[in-house]
Amino acid sequence: MNKECSINGCTANVLARGWCSKHYQRWWAYGDPEFLPPSTRPVMDRLWEKVSKRGHGGCWIWLGAVNNKGYGVIRLEDGRTALVHRVTYVDAHGEIPDGLELDHLCRVINCVRPSHLDPVTHKINSLRSRSIMAANARKTHCKHDHEFTSENTRINARTGHRACLACIRGRTRAAAEG
Secondary structure: OOOEOOOOOOOOEOOEOOEOHHHHHHHHHHOOOOOOOOOOOOHHHHHHOOEEOOOHHHOOEEOOOEOOOOOEEEEOOOOOEEEHHHHHHHHHHOOOOOOOEEEEOOOOOOEOOHHHEEEEOHHHHHHHOOOHHHHHHHOOEOOOOOEOOOOOEEEOOOOOOEEEHHHHHHHHHHHHHO
């Protein structure tokens, strides 16, 4: 069984000294497995070098590094990593209000154009997405065209799924009639 790196939050397999390859190499080069070399150039200078303002729909496309979800990332002056769209939004509009996250109105996750970003709650961001869950949540009628109203809808407390009561009554009636 492989052991995980001993650095807090790292789940990579151990290479040597209890560290993964990345942390071992940092120790070898800098004497500290958690060392992040600071950048000598301002973050905004480095950021705009990796942006194409010729994206479809007026998007400003990030051409640099991305995380495992496809969002652009950049190293800040203090060594921390930040999401690029958040950096450009804060630079243009100021801090993102507490409890809000940025929604890409253009639906392009590597777009960094501040006017394409809208601070919203997580729920609104999720409901605006292209996911199946969001598409189903936006539906106003069941597949038999009965409207989802408070009187005609049952919500499963465990799963949150909606069920049309008119359809349930129709199936019950059909089953009773044989």
